[in-house]
Amino acid sequence: MPRKTFSRSFSLVLLVSFILITANGFAANLNLEQLAKQIADQFNANPPKADDGFTSTLMAKSVGNNVIYSYVWNYRLDTPKYKIDQLVSEWKAEMIPKVCQNHVKDEAFKQGLYYTFAYFDLNRNKVTEYSVSRDTCASLRR
Numbered sequence: 001m002p003r004k005t006f007s008r009s010f011s012l013v014l015l016v017s018f019i020l021i022t023a024n025g026f027a028a029n030l031n032l033e034q035l036a037k038q039i040a041d042q043f044n045a046n047p048p049k050a051d052d053g054f055t056s057t058l059m060a061k062s063v064g065n066n067v068i069y070s071y072v073w074n075y076r077l078d079t080p081k082y083k084i085d086q087l088v089s090e091w092k093a094e095m096i097p098k099v100c101q102n103h104v105k106d107e108a109f110k111q112g113l114y115y116t117f118a119y120f121d122l123n124r125n126k127v128t129e130y131s132v133s134r135d136t137c138a139s140l141r142r
Contacts, residue, residue, distance in 0.1 A: 032064075032065040032108060032111060032112055032113050033062070033064055033065060035108055035113060036062035036063075036064065036065055036066060036067045036113060037062040039060070039062070039067045040060040040061050040062040040067050040068070043060035043067075043069070044059055044060055047059075047060075053074070054073060054074050054075070055071050055072070055073060055074070056071065056072040056074060057071060058070040058071055058072055058120065065112045065113050065114060066113075066114055066115070066116055066131070067113070067114075067115050067116070068115075068116040068117075068118060069115065069116070069117050069118070070118045070119075070120065071117070071118070071119050071120070072119070072120050072121070072122065072124070073087075073119050073120070073121060073127060074122060075087075075121070075122075077121060077122060077123065084127060088119075088127065088128045091119075091128075092128075092130055095117065095132075096130070096132055096136065096140070097140060099115060099132045099137075100132065100136065100137035100140055103132075103137070104137070109133075109134060110134055112133075112134070114131055114132060114133035114134070114136075115131065115132050115133075116129060116130070116131040116132075117129065117130055117131075117132070
């Protein structure tokens with residue numbers, strides 16, 4: 001698996017834009033749990049399509065104030081664990097700061113709405129999962 005196997009920037013921009021537009025659009029009229037459910041429902045009704053050939057959208061769901069996005073990474077199942085670990089590390093290092101940057105002015109995010117990103121292999125075994133909240137973003141600024 002090459003170091004830059006897929007176009008992270010396209011998928012990242014697409015996802016972050018979707019989250020930001022959706023959260024800001026509903027925040028004024030809903031409590032956080034309703035907002036999380038609405039964001040997940042909207043995502044599932046019109047899931048963004050990644051054209052990176054590596055990431056497939058699975059689904060979104062909400063649990064309380066958490067919107068959980070699930071994706072499948074289409075890599076060979078015989079890929080060595082150290083390469084998958086490297087991919088996970090690079091993906092988190094890029095994704096978490098971008099989500100934080102795009103939600104710095106999001107009132108719902110400031111009030112406790114947060115996002116979890118879960119990635120699975122082709123057999124639907126979880127590869128990684130991480131959450132991005134206001135506290136996560138604050139710890140990056142320290």
